[in-house]
Amino acid sequence: MGTNWRIDHECPQCGGPITLEETDRFFSCDYCRARLHITSNGPFQYCLVPKNAGTDLLYFPYWRFKGTAYAITGIKIHHRLMDHTRSASSVSELPYSLGFRPQTQPLSFATRKVEGRFITPSLAFSKILLSMEKQLAGMGVQATAQDTLEKKYIGETASIIYAPFKRDGQKLIDAITQKKSYLIKKPLDDESLIAGKADTWRPEFFPALCPQCGWDLNGERDSCVFVCENCERAWEPIHDGLNEVSMGAVLKHSGDATYIPFWKIRPRITGIQLDTYADLVRLANLPKVVQKKWETLPLEFWVPAFKIRPDIFLRMGGMLTISAPENIVYENWKKPSIYPITLPLVDAVESLKIIFASLVVTKRKNYAKLPGIDISPLKSTLILLPFISRGNEFIYEEHNMAIQKIALRYGRNF
Numbered sequence: 001m002g003t004n005w006r007i008d009h010e011c012p013q014c015g016g017p018i019t020l021e022e023t024d025r026f027f028s029c030d031y032c033r034a035r036l037h038i039t040s041n042g043p044f045q046y047c048l049v050p051k052n053a054g055t056d057l058l059y060f061p062y063w064r065f066k067g068t069a070y071a072i073t074g075i076k077i078h079h080r081l082m083d084h085t086r087s088a089s090s091v092s093e094l095p096y097s098l099g100f101r102p103q104t105q106p107l108s109f110a111t112r113k114v115e116g117r118f119i120t121p122s123l124a125f126s127k128i129l130l131s132m133e134k135q136l137a138g139m140g141v142q143a144t145a146q147d148t149l150e151k152k153y154i155g156e157t158a159s160i161i162y163a164p165f166k167r168d169g170q171k172l173i174d175a176i177t178q179k180k181s182y183l184i185k186k187p188l189d190d191e192s193l194i195a196g197k198a199d200t201w202r203p204e205f206f207p208a209l210c211p212q213c214g215w216d217l218n219g220e221r222d223s224c225v226f227v228c229e230n231c232e233r234a235w236e237p238i239h240d241g242l243n244e245v246s247m248g249a250v251l252k253h254s255g256d257a258t259y260i261p262f263w264k265i266r267p268r269i270t271g272i273q274l275d276t277y278a279d280l281v282r283l284a285n286l287p288k289v290v291q292k293k294w295e296t297l298p299l300e301f302w303v304p305a306f307k308i309r310p311d312i313f314l315r316m317g318g319m320l321t322i323s324a325p326e327n328i329v330y331e332n333w334k335k336p337s338i339y340p341i342t343l344p345l346v347d348a349v350e351s352l353k354i355i356f357a358s359l360v361v362t363k364r365k366n367y368a369k370l371p372g373i374d375i376s377p378l379k380s381t382l383i384l385l386p387f388i389s390r391g392n393e394f395i396y397e398e399h400n401m402a403i404q405k406i407a408l409r410y411g412r413n414f
């Protein structure tokens, strides 16, 4: 299970102190009642707060990765939660990881307001991810094996966290503990190292108002799509505002329901004949007689639009892809109660091949083809499905599909 960091900041509207969690993308201020959503151009950037601030501090970058790694090896799909930090600078004498520190120390956004010099990351995130995998393998944990056909990272957070060090000649002293020091071989005033031009990154706060009708948008702190209950539109934050997401629902006409969100994605697939639902039935060897109308029914993938344990994620996505809900309406769905949308479309798209593999991988001739198959999205829609509450579970009656409430709750934490 991953852990969340806490970030101290101030309300951009009234200056009141606020504490955010790393995954927060929406907040309402306790002081001035502003409702804002938070975005970033590029990865979010944080820094550990030193005991004594000062202009003589050097801030060294670390990449932070949190997410689920999926790997298809032979006929098995492995998954592993990853939650790591790794040094992003070329100074090899510094600790390669921040360990547990970000969980126990206060963090702030790494904005220009923080005094000190920020070292520009010199190692790309993709390189770091590769070395993390190798390291895990060295510890006997197979994130991926040699014969791995495919791997994907889903629900990931890649952010940068800066750790402060105080300079003393060629030594860097940890400005958090103020104890550990590191002797650095490279000249510390080397331009290539210190070049870190004044970084202009800052988090962006925007009013959480519907761009169409001006109504307050609904969401929870970890929501990645906000819904306007007034005009029934859905909005996804992008770096400079909100982008409309098309949305529909399967309505339940009697009784209460909680509407749980899924991404419905029409794919473009190359490397294998897979365009229609009939193609999928044949490839996955489903125990169904292919009906004539399926030969022209476009294949659509269904992907949970919320964070949930990997095995449940694949199972629900697979079930709905095999047996797609019908009677979707695209307007007048009358404000149902919506479970928060916490898995963005980009992550859903990343998962398409893994969901596809989960349906077809038991046949050797299929999984041998996987490396040559490419799946990209053509059209995506957010669909709300009605689940009724029964004891410890939510149930989608049409498909007799159940999900444990506790699994949904745990899913919110990673």
Ligand SMILES: [Zn+2]
Residues within 6 Å of the ligand: 011, 012, 013, 014, 015, 016, 029, 030, 031, 032, 033, 034
């Ligand atoms: Zn405020």
Ligand SMILES: [Zn+2]
Residues within 6 Å of the ligand: 210, 211, 212, 213, 214, 215, 228, 229, 230, 231, 232, 233
């Ligand atoms: Zn609206």
